[in-house]
Amino acid sequence: MNVRVTGGLLGSPPVFIGIAILFRLFVVFAVGETPVLIDMEEYHELAVSVLEGRGYASDQGPTAFRPPLYPLFISGIYAVTGSPNIHAVRIVQAILGGVEVWLLWRLASLWFGSAVAVGASWILALYPTRLIYATFIHRETLLGVLWLWQVYAFYLLTHSRPRFTIYLSTVLAVSLGILCNAVLLATSAVLSIFLLIGSIPRGGDTYLRRSGILSFVWLGAIIFILPWSIRNHRALGEWVWVNTKGGRALWEGNNPGWMEGRAEMEIRSEQWKAMSGMNEVESDRFAREQAIRFIRRHPDQFAYLTWRRIMQFWKLELLPFFYYKQDFFGTLSPAILILCAIIILSPFPLLCTGAAAGLVSRWSDGHIRLIAALMSVHCLASSVFIGGFRYHFPVIPVLACLAVLGWKYRGAIRGRRLVVYGFLFMLLYLNFLDHIVANWNQVRALMGKGGRYEYSDTRSWMKKGIF
Numbered sequence: 001m002n003v004r005v006t007g008g009l010l011g012s013p014p015v016f017i018g019i020a021i022l023f024r025l026f027v028v029f030a031v032g033e034t035p036v037l038i039d040m041e042e043y044h045e046l047a048v049s050v051l052e053g054r055g056y057a058s059d060q061g062p063t064a065f066r067p068p069l070y071p072l073f074i075s076g077i078y079a080v081t082g083s084p085n086i087h088a089v090r091i092v093q094a095i096l097g098g099v100e101v102w103l104l105w106r107l108a109s110l111w112f113g114s115a116v117a118v119g120a121s122w123i124l125a126l127y128p129t130r131l132i133y134a135t136f137i138h139r140e141t142l143l144g145v146l147w148l149w150q151v152y153a154f155y156l157l158t159h160s161r162p163r164f165t166i167y168l169s170t171v172l173a174v175s176l177g178i179l180c181n182a183v184l185l186a187t188s189a190v191l192s193i194f195l196l197i198g199s200i201p202r203g204g205d206t207y208l209r210r211s212g213i214l215s216f217v218w219l220g221a222i223i224f225i226l227p228w229s230i231r232n233h234r235a236l237g238e239w240v241w242v243n244t245k246g247g248r249a250l251w252e253g254n255n256p257g258w259m260e261g262r263a264e265m266e267i268r269s270e271q272w273k274a275m276s277g278m279n280e281v282e283s284d285r286f287a288r289e290q291a292i293r294f295i296r297r298h299p300d301q302f303a304y305l306t307w308r309r310i311m312q313f314w315k316l317e318l319l320p321f322f323y324y325k326q327d328f329f330g331t332l333s334p335a336i337l338i339l340c341a342i343i344i345l346s347p348f349p350l351l352c353t354g355a356a357a358g359l360v361s362r363w364s365d366g367h368i369r370l371i372a373a374l375m376s377v378h379c380l381a382s383s384v385f386i387g388g389f390r391y392h393f394p395v396i397p398v399l400a401c402l403a404v405l406g407w408k409y410r411g412a413i414r415g416r417r418l419v420v421y422g423f424l425f426m427l428l429y430l431n432f433l434d435h436i437v438a439n440w441n442q443v444r445a446l447m448g449k450g451g452r453y454e455y456s457d458t459r460s461w462m463k464k465g466i467f
Contacts, residue, residue: 011118013105020101020125024094024134031135033087037326040137044086046071051078055235062235065280067243068228069179070139086137093141094134101125103148104397110155111367112401119404123351124397128344129317133393136323139180140393146177147187147394151374154191157213158198167213171220179225182242183391186381190373192218198366238281247288249385253309254291254302309387313379314352316345319390355399357406361413368405371398 009015036044042058046066049057056071057063074089081088101124108117124130133141153170156162177184196210225241232240251271271290275283295302321341323329332340362368375395382391406413 010122011114013102013121016105016118016121016125017098017101021095021098023126024097024131025091027131028087028090028094028134031090031329034135034328036086036137037323037328042066043071043074043137043139044084047074047078048084050075051084056231060280063280064232064236064240064242064244066245067139067179067181069176070142073142074137089137090135096141096145097125097130097134100130100145100148100397103145103152104400107148107152107155108401110159112405116401116404116408119407120397120400123400123403127396127400128347129320130396132320132344136319138390140390143177143180143184144394144397146173146180147184148397149173150177150184150187150191151398154195157217158195162213167216167220170217171224174217175221175224178221178242179228182246183378183381183385184394186377187374187394188221190370190377194370194373236279236281240281244280244284246385247284247286247291251287251291251294253384253386254294254305256294256298256301306383309383309385310379312387312389313383313392315389317348317389318345320344351396351399351403354403354406356402357410357413358402358404359406361409362405368402371402374398 043066045058046056046063049055050072055062056068058065077089077092078084101121104124105117105121108120111117149169150173153166153173156166157170174188177188192214196207196214229239229241232238236244255271271287275286278286320329321344324332324337359368359372375398378395379392382388
């Protein structure tokens with residue numbers, strides 16, 4: 001499919017893609033040789049284990065706790081550089097940011113035309129947390145590309161007579177997405193449903209043909225993932241399709257102490273003691289059973305916690321500040337820190353507000369309904385488990401598309417649609433206020449009023465009875 005480019009120099013893909021890469025590289029080199037921390041360290045150690053010929057293993061032996069794609073991706077970079085070069089990983093991730101912008105431009109051009117595609121691409125190219133994420137050794141940098149790749153590949157399957165290369169691209173997008181994070185299975189399911197039941201174009205396209213396409217894609221994905229599952233059976237003694245973290249993640253988000261600060265940690269400690277002596281698969285199964293028992297006994301609390309996790313999904317993008325607390329970025333003066341907070345935190349609520357406007361003003365467009373379904377299912381799939389603000393990372397590109405549409409068609413938001421827009425506005429800004437109030441001690445510290453810097457998970461005013 002040909003995509004027409006308009007808008008002069010600023011509308012030229014090489015320009016905004018090049019700017020996206022350059023800005024990410026600038027941040028990477030500004031951060032320098034910062035060591036890995038917490039989750040980053042686990043990915044790094046798995047990659048080093050593969051590089052050194054010990055296989056996909058932790059200190060305890062062969063593992064499937066983490067999905068394999070991102071550690072293998074890092075290991076491949078280490079193999080090329082000849083050593084565990086974290087800086088090289090960050091450089092490659094900066095380049096991946098440009099690939100993500102290119103994918104968004106292609107997809108948005110096909111969906112909404114060149115003007116919207118260029119606007120959304122510039123938003124993604126300059127989006128502050130996207131620039132910073134290039135420095136993190138986190139799978140989200142790869143996940144964002146795979147998420148867009150899936151959507152783009154399925155679009156080509158639906159709207160053209162695809163060549164074999166497009167079939168193969170879709171198989172790879174689905175299987176690699178699942179191997180990066182199994183939650184992308186939900187995205188693949190939504191895309192498959194839309195492909196199957198969407199409007200049937202002329203030219204001999206039938207439900208039978210589309211069923212055949214889907215059968216090929218899913219059979220191909222199963223075949224692609226199967227070697228990893230066979231490896232897990234040989235290494236762990238049981239069939240593990242992707243990873244052994246699902247049960248523990250389900251339990252961590254569904255227990256009496258979730259989001260209760262110290263109480264939560266005490267409950268976790270008790271569970272960890274109960275799982276001591278179990279192997280990886282057994283402990284994951286035990287945790288899943290505990291979570292299911294809690295959900296069955298306390299359906300009201302499960303509903304409440306699910307709501308809280310959905311709120312967490314749309315929360316401000318705080319991960320850079322979490323790592324700042326761990327001295328990842330060194331030390332900044334309060335004035336610079338406040339400026340960084342404004343630059344980093346402001347775009348997300350503005351983007352969501354614009355996206356809400358785009359959603360309600362163009363609801364009759366089938367692509368808008370697909371975007372709404374993709375975002376909703378990804379949010380719900382993520383919110384079944386722990387829940388967290390970084391899980392909305394893959395949907396930022398389509399939020400950018402909606403925001404540009406919201407600005408373009410802002411005159412169409414009238415009548416009852418304004419109620420929907422107002423609800424989404426309220427959801428976001430109540431969540432924003434929730435975090436400010438819950439962490440007021442830190443806000444006071446930023447203002448020089450005697451508060452303390454700390455990463456707090458205290459109860460918020462919402463948790464005291466409003467919801």
